[in-house]
Amino acid sequence: MEGLEAKGVQGPFVLQGVDLALRPGEWVALLGPNGSGKTTLLRVMAGLLRPRKGEVFLDGRPLRAYGSYARGRLLAYLPQGGPYPEGLLVEEVVRLGRLPHLGLWGREGREDAEAVEWALEATGAARFRGRYLGSLSGGERQRVLLARALAARPRYLLLDEPTTFLDLEYQGGFLALFQGLAAKGMGILSVLHDPNQAALARRVAVLKGGRLLAEGGPEAVFTETLLQNLYGPRVRVAHLMGRPHVYLDG
Template identity: 85%
Template structure:
């Protein structure tokens, strides 16, 4: 299976000839300073923005060759922020993730109901499924939107800063969930700001100024010398249990 591939992406905005591939069954973390083009690249790979040059391929076909429903079955995208259906109950919001799978008459099947229940369970949102979205905290809302993306049962999941607004406990739960999804065969691409979360991924890619500077395993990419060039001279890297741990000196 070819996976999800961005080839020679130039534009929009900052992107300058980016090549990046996401394989099934892996978690790929995307790091980089603010304004480096991470969110833009994610939106291009989700089919929401058209590049000026280059192409995105999904399982060997151009992304443009897919109809919106089929693409929605294979590929789910969770943005940083966006319009929220405040008046809907949590379970209704999560059920929206099943829209690409519904038939002509939009009738739910047992599979649809099971997918919604699973998404609520794994994101820890089942206990407040009957609450309106507008009554939730920022962290609770973020988990609901993640559940909506997961309800589609996609083969590829694109997440723009999925741990935003979450406390440390729920950040850890989301990271564990991404690892678990990869073990189930889902290809996960997540924009992150925390290199210590990225250190838990299978691969790490780094953008700066619209260019892909590095790509590889966490131990290879998250070196002290390289991270100093990105984030400044105070960066230090220790190795704990075989993985890099990034911190600031002083």
């Protein structure tokens, strides 16, 4: 069975029996207040943290059964922070995304070069490919780091706050890119803080206190009752052009 699944995951910090599945061809947005366990869940599903209880499965096999290269060919992860290779050129950073396909002593071929070029163009990072990562602004750096993850051409992409530091134009561009990648078969799980960005995803999962509070389409999940439970009594929900729009009253 294809998919990346967390089943009964508990710990290592705040998670309490979380069940969440990501299938190829869908974009799932993960929402919740600060400290709810979003980043922890992503790191568990990426194989960077081991749960105290429960299991993560990748295409029907326990994630822990995969070697690092095999896992890296199927699954890419964009974290919130570094450390990052500040002294490398942008193109060199993006080429790091191909390492799982090359192995320890592998040599780059045409497919690797094409994947790097595609990732640079898709994220708008091609125009500063010859600059050092350490010379970039926060938004430029974020585009490069997403390009590195995309260069792996993964089946599943885990993104922790991918629109951080981006201006409005590139936020919109990233969200459209996620929709397009999902339409072509990639499974994407992204932590977002803006419910209006999350409303563009096919499915929304909501965490609070380490528990999965709600899951489903944005129209079903984004009720004033649930969002006020998360963010306070000023939250309101309107429906514009068939999509929920979340705002603060007053």
